[in-house]
Amino acid sequence: xxxxxxxxxxxxxxxxxxxxxxxxxxxxxxxxxxxxxxxxxxxxxxxxxxxxxxxxxxxxxxxxxxxxxxxxxxxxxxxxxxxxxxxxxxxxxxxxxxxxxxxxxxxxxxxxxxxxxxxxxxxxxxxxxxxxxxxxxxxxxxxxxxxxxxxxxxxxxxxxxxxxxxxxxxxxxxxxxxxxxxxxxxxxxxxxxxxxxxxxxxxxxxxxxxxxxxxxxxxxxxxxxxxxxxxxxxxxxxxxxxxxxxxxxxxxxxxxxxxxxxxxxxxxxxxxxxxxxxxxxxxxxxxxxxxxxxxxxxxxxxxxxx
Amino acid sequence: xxxxxxxxxxxxxxxxxxxxxxxxxxxxxxxxxxxxxxxxxxxxxxxxxxxxxxxxxxxxxxxxxxxxxxxxxxxxxxxxxxxxxxxxxxxxxxxxxxxxxxxxxxxxxxxxxxxxxxxxxxxxxxxxxxxxxxxxxxxxxxxxxxxxxxxxxxxxxxxxxxxxxxxxxxxxxxxxxxxxxxxxxxxxxxxxxxxxxxxxxxxxxxxxxxxxxxxxxxxxxxxxxxxxxxxxxxxxxxxxxxxxxxxxxxxxxxxxxxxxxxxxxxxxxxxxxxxxxxxxxxxxxxxxxxxxxxxxxxxxxxxxxxxxxxxxxxxxxxxxxxxxxxxxxxxxxxxxxxxxxxxxxxxxxxxxxx
Numbered sequence: 001x002x003x004x005x006x007x008x009x010x011x012x013x014x015x016x017x018x019x020x021x022x023x024x025x026x027x028x029x030x031x032x033x034x035x036x037x038x039x040x041x042x043x044x045x046x047x048x049x050x051x052x053x054x055x056x057x058x059x060x061x062x063x064x065x066x067x068x069x070x071x072x073x074x075x076x077x078x079x080x081x082x083x084x085x086x087x088x089x090x091x092x093x094x095x096x097x098x099x100x101x102x103x104x105x106x107x108x109x110x111x112x113x114x115x116x117x118x119x120x121x122x123x124x125x126x127x128x129x130x131x132x133x134x135x136x137x138x139x140x141x142x143x144x145x146x147x148x149x150x151x152x153x154x155x156x157x158x159x160x161x162x163x164x165x166x167x168x169x170x171x172x173x174x175x176x177x178x179x180x181x182x183x184x185x186x187x188x189x190x191x192x193x194x195x196x197x198x199x200x201x202x203x204x205x206x207x208x209x210x211x212x213x214x215x216x217x218x219x220x221x222x223x224x225x226x227x228x229x230x231x232x233x234x235x236x237x238x239x240x241x242x243x244x245x246x247x248x249x250x251x252x253x254x255x256x257x258x259x260x261x262x263x264x265x266x267x268x269x270x271x272x273x274x275x276x277x278x279x280x281x282x283x284x285x286x287x288x289x290x291x292x293x294x295x296x297x298x299x300x301x302x303x304x305x306x
Numbered sequence: 307x308x309x310x311x312x313x314x315x316x317x318x319x320x321x322x323x324x325x326x327x328x329x330x331x332x333x334x335x336x337x338x339x340x341x342x343x344x345x346x347x348x349x350x351x352x353x354x355x356x357x358x359x360x361x362x363x364x365x366x367x368x369x370x371x372x373x374x375x376x377x378x379x380x381x382x383x384x385x386x387x388x389x390x391x392x393x394x395x396x397x398x399x400x401x402x403x404x405x406x407x408x409x410x411x412x413x414x415x416x417x418x419x420x421x422x423x424x425x426x427x428x429x430x431x432x433x434x435x436x437x438x439x440x441x442x443x444x445x446x447x448x449x450x451x452x453x454x455x456x457x458x459x460x461x462x463x464x465x466x467x468x469x470x471x472x473x474x475x476x477x478x479x480x481x482x483x484x485x486x487x488x489x490x491x492x493x494x495x496x497x498x499x500x501x502x503x504x505x506x507x508x509x510x511x512x513x514x515x516x517x518x519x520x521x522x523x524x525x526x527x528x529x530x531x532x533x534x535x536x537x538x539x540x541x542x543x544x545x546x547x548x549x550x551x552x553x554x555x556x557x558x559x560x561x562x563x564x565x566x567x568x569x570x571x572x573x574x575x576x577x578x579x580x581x582x583x584x585x586x587x588x589x590x591x592x593x594x595x596x597x598x599x600x601x602x603x604x605x606x607x608x609x610x611x612x613x614x615x616x617x618x619x620x621x622x623x624x625x626x627x628x629x630x631x632x633x634x635x636x637x638x639x640x641x642x643x644x645x646x647x648x649x650x651x652x653x654x655x656x657x658x659x660x
Contacts, residue, residue, distance in 0.1 A: 002424055002446050003407045031407065067404060069482075189630065202315060202629060202654065203442040210407070211446050 003031035004188035005213035007077060007100060007122070008153065011035050011053075019059055025072060026063035028187040032073040032217070034100055040081040049094040052076035075099040075217065079124060083107045088118060100220040102151065108133035115139035115148065121220045124151045128163050149216045154194050158186070168197055315630045316654040321534045325645040326595055333638075333648060334588060336660055339621045340636065341414055342399050342614045343582040346590065347545055349608040353574040354515065363593040367509040370486040370581035371495060372401060374503040377480045378411060379473035381419060382454070384461045385497035391417050391454050394490050397583060401482040405616040406628040409479060412618045415488070417455035422618040422625075423448050427479070431472040440627040440655040449618065449625060484581045509580035519570045520550060520563040525606045525639065532564035534649050540564055541608055541637055544575070587611055591638065598642045609638040620656055627655025634659075 006025060012018050018035075025033050035058070037050040055062075055074045062071035077100035080088055088103065095101060102122035105111040114123050116139055123143060126132070143150070156163035186194075188209045195205025324331050348364070350356065356364065380386065381398070390396045395415030403410045410422040421435070428435060428448035435450030458465040473479055484507075487494040492506065522532045522540060532540075543550050543561045550563045594607055613620060615632025626634055631653050639647040650659035 067402060068408065069402065192630070206406075206629065207442050211442070211444065214446075 002211045002214045004029055004210050005032040005034075005217070006030050006188075006209070007032075007034040007075070007213055007216060008036045008151065009033050011037060011058075015058065022059060022072065022074070023063050026065050029066050030072065030188060031065045031068065031070065032075060032213070034075040034077040034217075036077045036079055036102070037098075038079045038081060038104075041087045049078065049092065051094065052078075052097055075220075077102060077122075079104055079122075081106065083110060085110060085113050096224070098220075099224075100216060101223070106132065112136075112139045115143035116146075119223065120148065121216045122149055122151050124153075127153055127166060128156050129166060147215065147219050149212050149219075152198065154186070154191055157194065157197075317633070318652045318656060318658055319534065319538070320650045320659045322648040322650075323646070324648075325643075326640075327644050332660075333591070333646065336621070336636070336648060336650065337588045337591065337611075338584045339660060340584055340587075340611065340613060340634075341397055341619065341622075342412065342617045343584060343587060343611050344614045345577060345579040345610075345612040346582055346587055347578075347610045347612075348574075348576045348590075348594075349541070349544060349610075350574045350576070351519075351521065351570050351606065352572065354572060356513070356574060356576055357597055360590075360593050360597060363590045364511055364576055364578055366589075367578055367580065367586045368486055368488065368491060368583050369509070370397075370484055370507045371492060371499060372505050372507055373483045373485060373498060375480050376483040376498065376502055377473070377478065378421075379470055379479075380498055380502075381411075381413060382461070382466065382470050382473070383497060386495075387454060387461065389497055390487050390490065390494045394494065395488045395583075395585075396494070397486045397488070397581065399484045399581065399614060399617060401484045403481055403616060404628070405618060405626065405632065409481065410616055410618045411479075411481065411483070413454075413485075414619065414623065416623075417453055418623060419452050419454055420618045420623065421450040423450060427477050430477045432476055433469050433472050438627065439625050439657070440629070451623065486581050486583060488583050488585050507580050509578045509582060511576065511578050513574060513576040516544070516573045516575060517571065519544065519573045520567050521570050521573075522564040523566055523568040525641070531566060534647065536564040537639070537647075538637060538649055538651070541610065544573075545610060582611075591640070594640055595644060598644070605642045607640050609640065611636050611638075620652055621650075621660050624657040624659075626652070626657075629654040 009018075009021060009025070012021070022033065035052065037052055039047070039049055041047050055076075059074065062074065064070065065072050076098045078095065078098040079102040081104040082088055083106040100122060101120045102124055103110075103114045103118060103120045104124040104126070105114050106126070111123070111125075111133065114120060140150075156166075157168070158164075189206075191209050192202070192205040195208050196202065198205075200208060322332070322336070324333070326333065346367075348356075355361075391413075396413055396417075397415060398411070398413030400409070400411040405422060407424075409424065409427055412420040412422075414420065421431075422438070423431065423435070425446050425448065428450070431450070433450050433452070435448045437445040438447035438449055441447055452459055452465065452469060456465075457463070459469070460466060485495055485498070492499060498504075522537060524531055525537075539561055540550065540563050542548075543559070543563075548559050548561060549556070550559070550561050552560055552562045591609065594609070613626075613632075613634035615628060617626055617632075617634070620626040620634035626632070634652045634656060636648060636650040636659070639649075652659055
């Protein structure tokens with residue numbers, strides 16, 4: 001098992017509401033959360049992909065996770081709600097500022113494309129209404145093999161009995177995510193229990209709020225590194241360093257760097273890299289750990305917000 | 307698929323029935339092997355206050371020491387090894403770490419150091435370990451066990467150096483740590499106490515008088531009037547102060563006291579909590595036994611010992627995990643004729659108690 005995460009917190013207009021949501025998450029024992037910016041492009045007018053507000057601007061203070069000594073980790077996530085493949089341009093530079101990419105396909109064709117080819121981390125599936133299409137085993141296995149995870153939102157299931165029925169019905173077919181209210185958070189052990197209703201085993205349900213989320217986050221990190229092998233971190237702020245524009249210092253031939261004795265720069269060069277650098281390489285190089293039971297794909301439960 | 311919903315989480319209950327007078331009585335081993343005890347709760351029927359010798363035994367549990375932000379490589383410090391690990395029995399447990407989320411560490415009296423690590427930490431530490439028994443599909447948790455008293459782990463040796471380098475430079479693990487030593491106490495631990503922020507924890511004793519308590523009867527271990535499960539449910543309800551009335555208006559609890567039953571006019575429940583040593587627990591059991599030699603009106607006493615939910619081990623070096631709960635406990639029903647029932651319980655991510 002790994003630490004608990006909720007990868008679907010909707011940003012609210014008011015900073016104070018979001019801060020209190022973050023405090024609740026930390027109190028409930030979540031070690032990491034992702035602020036989910038939803039982008040729903042329509043063919044009518046050209047819309048801009050939202051830019052994530054930097055964490056330091058959103059929150060005064062990152063609360064400590066209950067029972068541990070670390071502060072909660074906040075990630076940024078983009079969810080694209082789409083019915084057509086033209087809405088998704090993977091190389092768009094706006095996508096790079098997000099730690100996690102999710103797609104919410106509303107048509108079977110897009111679901112298939114998302115599972116098999118799109119460079120995303122999470123596939124959300126609707127839960128508030130009857131499934132517009134059926135899940136086929138082939139795209140689901142394809143997604144699992146590529147290390148993608150499926151997301152199911154639990155908030156409607158705890159709010160309304162009609163939506164609860166749809167949640168369980170759709171989830172039993174597979175597990176789908178859905179729109180819900182942003183301020184509803186429940187503790188990770190409670191969500192693991194809810195997972196039992198969706199047909200997950202006890203172990204899988206607990207993994208859905210922990211290890212599977214970790215896999216999704218690491219998968220997202222591979223997008224920021226060159227196939228997970230190079231990791232750069234800007235530490236230096238001196239004028240000599242601003243001259244360097246190479247993506248990796250290893251590629252930089254600026255003589256000022258070679259001459260640099262700034263202690264922060266030296267630290268960076270000898271820094272073996274965070275664990276993130278090692279893990280994504282491993283993830284990219286070989287397929288995700290075998291999910292031998294194809295009827296039980298990797299699932300994450302989360303709150304969905306509107 | 308739906309049958310899953312009707313089942314509760316797996317748990318294990320091992321019941322032993324024997325007598326303290328029996329030659330092959332294993333109670334001592336079973337108690338001593340349960341290294342990390344968080345709470346001892348004693349239920350004395352028809353008692354208003356604990357008899358003085360028993361009270362003295364309850365109040366003489368050893369103190370433990372909480373060290374703040376102890377770097378784990380300090381557990382390999384030569385002075386600490388000389389004074390604590392090689393002499394007597396040292397008990398150490400990481401504090402405020404969750405066995406299903408974080409790194410947890412236990413130092414057993416046998417000198418074994420058990421590190422329960424998540425995948426990232428394990429891969430960076432560079433010391434050989436085994437995947438956890440309770441891993442699901444992928445190996446997300448690993449357990450590294452080294453015996454600090456073994457010749458390969460002698461300071462300067464290869465194994466020792468490898469672990470020391472791992473803990474000092476590859477992964478700088480640091481955690482709050484609970485430590486206790488038998489029989490040395492704080493003196494044996496001074497190598498570490500002198501260098502890190504610490505507080506002493508004297509075990510807290512609290513008592514509560516219960517009145518009009520329904521209780522299964524007769525409670526003897528020869529001919530038990532109720533089966534172990536029902537008895538444990540009842541005992542649990544008493545400990546948790548959950549009503550066994552099963553009123554029709556209340557939906558909170560449907561627990562009932564097993565039949566046939568009697569009502570105790572009063573009963574005393576005494577609790578001790580902290581990092582409690584098994585030696586002290588066994589001393590308490592012997593004191594209870596002595597209470598019945600000659601005098602005492604009570605015909606039975608119930609003792610429940612709770613382990614730590616986030617301990618990496620339950621009994622001995624059996625791996626302990628936390629799926630939905632971290633229970634590893636035992637309840638002892640001791641009768642005046644020195645016969646007893648011992649019920650040892652563990653949860654879904656646990657091995658079988660001894």
